[in-house]
Every structure is written in structure tokens, then in C-alpha cells.
Amino acid sequence: MSQVATEHVLVVPTAVFHRLGHFQGFCGDSERYLRGLLDPAHTSYQPRPAMEQDPSFKQLIPYVIFRYRDADGQTLLFQYTRGKGQGESRLHAKRSIGVGGHISADDALQTSAYDEGMRRELEEEVIINTSYRGRMVGLINDDESEVGRVHLGVVHLLDVERPAVEPRESEIIDAGFRPAGDLLADIGRFETWSQICLKALFA
Numbered sequence: 001m002s003q004v005a006t007e008h009v010l011v012v013p014t015a016v017f018h019r020l021g022h023f024q025g026f027c028g029d030s031e032r033y034l035r036g037l038l039d040p041a042h043t044s045y046q047p048r049p050a051m052e053q054d055p056s057f058k059q060l061i062p063y064v065i066f067r068y069r070d071a072d073g074q075t076l077l078f079q080y081t082r083g084k085g086q087g088e089s090r091l092h093a094k095r096s097i098g099v100g101g102h103i104s105a106d107d108a109l110q111t112s113a114y115d116e117g118m119r120r121e122l123e124e125e126v127i128i129n130t131s132y133r134g135r136m137v138g139l140i141n142d143d144e145s146e147v148g149r150v151h152l153g154v155v156h157l158l159d160v161e162r163p164a165v166e167p168r169e170s171e172i173i174d175a176g177f178r179p180a181g182d183l184l185a186d187i188g189r190f191e192t193w194s195q196i197c198l199k200a201l202f203a
Contacts, residue, residue, distance in 0.1 A: 008045040010103035010113060011057040016042045017141070017152060026200035028138040030154065037152070038114060045105040051150060058152040062118035063098040063140065063193060065155065066132075068163040068177055075202065076163060076177040082191075083171030094191040097183065097198065098153070099125050118156070125172060129164040137201065140193050153193050157201070
């Protein structure tokens with residue numbers, strides 16, 4: 001009988017996050033946090049099924065937002081709905097503005113496991129047919145939800161030259177660029193992390 005290998009994901013003790021400065025919601029001081037969170041003295045790769053139930057660890061998740069500014073200066077964001085086959089079951093049918101996922105032990109074979117994990121997740125989930133400029137803009141922590149208690153989001157904003165991003169995964173549905181104002185008006189349909197980012201960055 002074949003055994004499916006258990007995915008091991010990058011985690012940091014929640015206590016380390018609290019020492020660096022606990023917050024609820026969005027924090028723009030990402031550089032200071034990342035130095036401590038990605039310190040090899042603190043990080044490890046643990047079995048994902050166990051980590052999904054253990055709030056004493058935070059799984060670090062790159063969360064990438066694609067932004068396009070049209071000729072009139074209007075801000076449009078890439079958004080989609082999560083299908084039932086996509087990743088975290090607790091987020092199914094929720095709308096999202098973030099693309100990304102876990103850093104796995106396989107990513108650690110590269111120079112920067114974090115950068116490799118983000119690159120791999122983007123490549124798996126979307127097709128980017130445009131040039132872009134990206135930067136890290138903050139962190140998301142949400143201890144008020146079951147999913148949020150065991151994850152810590154690292155938000156990256158990618159400004160695209162053209163609105164030419166499309167799903168690669170069939171479970172990313174109803175995808176496309178929409179005005180940020182329209183998304184804010186319908187914010188209740190979005191997953192919590194997207195709600196936090198919409199309010200913090202685009203309200």
C-alpha cells in the first residue's frame with residue numbers, strides 16, 4: 001500500500017510572534033517582524049495536519065495582492081472565489097484578494113525558502129502575463145477566527161502593468177480585476193484576511 005507523504009510546513013512559535021509584538025488585524029511594520037520570524041533559530045518544518053490544530057505555532061503564509069491602476073487612476077484588484085477543491089476547506093466559497101500558501105520543507109532546498117515558497121505558490125495558482133513591481137507591505141494576524149489562530153499572513157502588493165492575471169487552478173473561480181470600491185461595498189463575502197487588507201490598504 002502506498003503512503004502519501006505528509007506535507008511539512010514552515011512554522012514559528014506563537015510565543016516568538018508575541019515577543020516581537022502581538023497585534024490583531026493589520027500591521028505595516030513587516031520588515032522588523034520578518035527578521036525575527038524568519039530567524040533560523042525560531043523556524044522549523046512541522047506536519048501540516050498537526051499545525052492546523054495547534055495555536056502554539058503560527059504557519060507563515062505569503063499573501064499576494066495584485067493591483068492595477070487604470071488610465072483614470074482607478075484602483076482595481078484581482079479577486080476570485082475559492083472553489084471546494086482549493087486548499088483550506090474552512091475558506092471554501094469565500095471571495096479573496098490574496099494569492100499564496102504555505103512554505104513547505106521542499107522549498108528549503110533553495111537559498112531562501114520563503115521566497116521560493118511564494119514563487120512556487122504563485123506559479124501553481126495563477127498565470128501572470130504582465131510585468132509587475134512588488135513589495136512587502138505588512139502582516140495580517142487574526143486570532144478571532146479558527147483559521148487565523150494558526151496562521152500569520154505576510155502581505156505583498158504587486159503592481160501590474162496590465163490587468164493580465166488569470167487562474168491556473170480550476171478551483172479559482174469567478175476571477176478577475178474589479179474596482180476596489182466595489183469589493184469594499186461587498187466586503188462581507190470575503191474571507192477575513194481579505195477584509196482586513198481591504199480596510200487597511202484600500203478603504
